[in-house]
Amino acid sequence: xxxxxxxxxxxxxxxxxxxxxxxxxxxxxxxxxxxxxxxxxxxxxxxxxxxxxxxxxxxxxxxxxxxxxxxxxxxxxxxxxxxxxxxxxxxxxxxxxxxxxxxxxxxxxxxxxxxxxxxxxxxxxxxxxxxxxxxxxxxxxxxxxxxxxxxxxxxxxxxxxxxxxxxxxxxxxxxxxxxxxxxxxxxxxxxxxxxxxxxxxxxxxxxxxxxxxxxxxxxxxxxxxxxxxxxxxxxxxxxxxxxxxxxxxxxxxxxxxxxxxxxxxxxxxxxxxxxxxxxxxxxxxxxxxxxxxxxxxxxxxxxxxxxxxxxxxxxxxxxxxxxxxxxxxxxxxxxxxxxxxxxxxxxxxxxxx
Ligand code: KG4
Ligand code: ZN
Numbered sequence: 001x002x003x004x005x006x007x008x009x010x011x012x013x014x015x016x017x018x019x020x021x022x023x024x025x026x027x028x029x030x031x032x033x034x035x036x037x038x039x040x041x042x043x044x045x046x047x048x049x050x051x052x053x054x055x056x057x058x059x060x061x062x063x064x065x066x067x068x069x070x071x072x073x074x075x076x077x078x079x080x081x082x083x084x085x086x087x088x089x090x091x092x093x094x095x096x097x098x099x100x101x102x103x104x105x106x107x108x109x110x111x112x113x114x115x116x117x118x119x120x121x122x123x124x125x126x127x128x129x130x131x132x133x134x135x136x137x138x139x140x141x142x143x144x145x146x147x148x149x150x151x152x153x154x155x156x157x158x159x160x161x162x163x164x165x166x167x168x169x170x171x172x173x174x175x176x177x178x179x180x181x182x183x184x185x186x187x188x189x190x191x192x193x194x195x196x197x198x199x200x201x202x203x204x205x206x207x208x209x210x211x212x213x214x215x216x217x218x219x220x221x222x223x224x225x226x227x228x229x230x231x232x233x234x235x236x237x238x239x240x241x242x243x244x245x246x247x248x249x250x251x252x253x254x255x256x257x258x259x260x261x262x263x264x265x266x267x268x269x270x271x272x273x274x275x276x277x278x279x280x281x282x283x284x285x286x287x288x289x290x291x292x293x294x295x296x297x298x299x300x301x302x303x304x305x306x307x308x309x310x311x312x313x314x315x316x317x318x319x320x321x322x323x324x325x326x327x328x329x330x331x332x333x334x335x336x337x338x339x340x341x342x343x344x345x346x347x348x349x350x351x352x353x
Contacts (some may be wrong), residue, residue: 001019001020001022001085001092001333001336002017002018002019002030002071002073002082002083002084003017003018003019003020003083003084003085003086003087003107003117003329003332004016004064004067004068004071004073004079004083004086004087004114004328005015005017005018005086005087005119005325005326005328005332006060006064006086006088006089006101006104006105006180006310006328007089007101007121007124007168007323007324007325007328008056008060008086008089008093008097008098008100008102008104008120009040009089009091009092009093009094009097009098009101009157009323010047010052010093010094010097010157010323011036011037011038011055011097011323012034012035012036012038012322012323012324013034013035013036013055013056013059013060013063013101014030014032014033014034014035014324014326014328015030015031015032015033015034015063015064015065015066015067015068015098015325016028016030016031016033016067016071016325016326016328016329017025017029017030017031017067017068017070017071017072017073017083017329018131018277018326018329018330018333020333020334025130025145025164026130026131026132026142026145026330027130027132027326027329027330027333028132028133028134028327029129029132029133029134029135029329030070030072030073030134031066031067031068031069031070031071031072031073031324032065032067032324032325033063033066033070033321034063034323034325035055035056035059035062035063036163037051037052037056038176038198039308040055041197042196042197043155045191046187046191046197047094047196049094049096049097050096052094052097053094053096053099053100053325054095055095056096056097056100056101057100060100060101060104061104061327062075063323067173067199067307067325068082068083075320076108076201079108079111079114079159079327080112080113080114083112083114083160084114084115085108085114085115085116085332085336086105086108086110086112086114086115086116086117086121086333086339087105087116087117087118087119087328087329087331087332088101088102088104088105088106088117088328088344089101089102089117089119089120089121089124089328089351090102090120090121090344090345090346090347090350091121091346091347091348091350092117092120092121092122092158092159092347092348092349092350093118093121093346093348093350094348094349098346098347098348099346101133102345102346105344105345106342106344106346109132109341109353110341114335115338116338116339116340116341116344117335117336117337117338117339118338118339118344119328119330119331119332119335119353120327120331120350121323121350122154122156122159122161122291122351122352123152123171123290123331124327124328124330124331124350125154125156125287125291125327126154126163126165126286126287127208127287127318127327127331128287128312128316128320128321128324128326128327128330129146129285129286129287129316130146130313130330130333131316131317131320131326131330133317133319133320136317138236142317144312145215145314146283146285146312146314147163147282147283147303147312148165148166148167148283149166149279149280149281149282149283150164150165150283150284150285150289150295150314151163151164151165151174151272151275151276151279151281151283151284151285152165152171152285152286153268153272153284153285153286153287153338154163154279154287154288154289155182155183155286155289155290155291155296155299156181156182156183156270156287156288156289157181157183157184157198157288157289157290158183158184158188159176159177159181160176160177160181160229160231160268161173161175161176161177161184162174162175162176162227162271162272162275163352164275164279164281165273165285166220168334168335169335171352173223173352174200174227174230174275175226175227175228176228176229177226177228177229177230177231178228178230179227179230179231179232180231180232180235181231182225182229182231182232182264182268182290183198183200183290184201184231185231185234185235185264186203186260186261186264186290187199187200187234188199188235189203189234189235189238189239189256189260190202190203192238192239192242193242193248193253193256193257193313196291199271200289200290200292200293200342201292203257203260203261203327204257204261204293204295205292206253206254206257206258207254207258207260207261207262207295208256208295209254210254210255210257210258211298211348212227213255213258213259213262214235214255215255215256215258215259216230216259216262216263217234217237217238217259217260217262217263218233218237218263219234219263219264219266219267219270220233220234220263221267222267222270224334227271227274227275229267229268229271231264234260234263234264236241238256238259238260240258241256242281247320259336261295263294265295265296265299266299268296269296269299269300269303270303272286272300273303273304273307273311274283275307276309277307277309281311282310282311282312283311283312283313283314284300284311284312284313285313285314285317286313286314286316287316287321287327288299288321289321289322289323290321291315291316291321292318292321292322296315297313297315300313300315301313312347324329
């Protein structure tokens with residue numbers, strides 16, 4: 001089955017053609033084209049929804065056309081012939097941005113009489129782990145894919161959630177953040193430190209320079225008997241520390257980055273492993289922008305060693321960690337139930353219904 005997937009939940013305009021062969025455990029990415037308005041938002045230190053939506057409108061058709069031709073599927077007029085389904089992010093996200101992708105997908109579905117599949121962006125972040133990059137060299141190719149049951153951990157700019165998946169269509173939300181998302185907290189702390197937006201990548205780079213650190217921040221809810229998170233207290237603790245220190249030097253900023261990252265990641269790793277133990281799962285599957293962090297991946301691998309658990313750890317290839325349409329196509333390929341275009345609307349508050 002070949003799917004044309006569209007993702008426009010925030011500042012990325014992304015389209016992809018993915019293919020899942022019958023019975024395959026993964027999808028192949030035949031094309032992935034992404035335009036972003038991020039540099040504009042970096043100048044203002046955060047996403048401005050109105051400008052993100054305007055860029056989505058400008059980018060959507062060129063991006064979809066390019067994805068179709070790169071994927072060997074011809075032009076928009078050839079969708080009926082070459083594409084089996086159209087998948088689109090329904091939510092959550094910014095309403096103006098979402099509307100562009102959803103209305104575009106509905107129009108294409110109507111004009112080409114092609115089934116339309118709506119996708120929850122958050123679940124799709126986990127499905128980046130079921131993606132095989134068509135252009136990957138042999139040594140870069142993913143050779144194994146998650147098996148059920150698995151614990152899914154979503155760590156993005158807007159969300160931090162733990163879920164239990166018994167099958168592609170049977171999942172249960174176990175817990176999530178009570179306030180800020182992990183990426184949001186990193187970005188806000190980065191802003192306070194004068195780092196550019198989004199701050200996650202620079203925090204990782206600076207933290208990587210530290211061998212020994214004299215600062216320690218608390219990991220909120222580390223010992224609570226649930227699968228919840230809270231990152232707003234960490235943000236306040238770091239902000240107070242910054243306010244009480246005069247003229248921070250570069251090495252001091254690096255140490256703050258290290259201590260922040262450690263406090264945030266320790267709780268995420270601990271709770272995910274606890275969920276994997278409680279539910280006796282065979283895989284831990286991580287997705288979302290913060291999963292681009294190599295240190296987070298290493299912490300998961302270290303914890304697996306320490307606990308001697310037979311659980312497999314899955315992180316997506318870096319290019320599939322942040323928002324992209326290939327993950328939307330992957331989710332749709334494993335959950336291909338379609339809906340009539342007339343009944344579809346963008347849902348900015350969509351969660352785990
Ligand atoms: O998943 P995503 O692209 O967008 C949302 O759906 O929210 O995630 C963006 C988030 C930002 O908060 C960004 O700072 C964070 O992912 N991020 C990282 C790294 N790369 C991106 N956080 C930590 N380390 C990174 N290397
Ligand atoms: Zn996302």
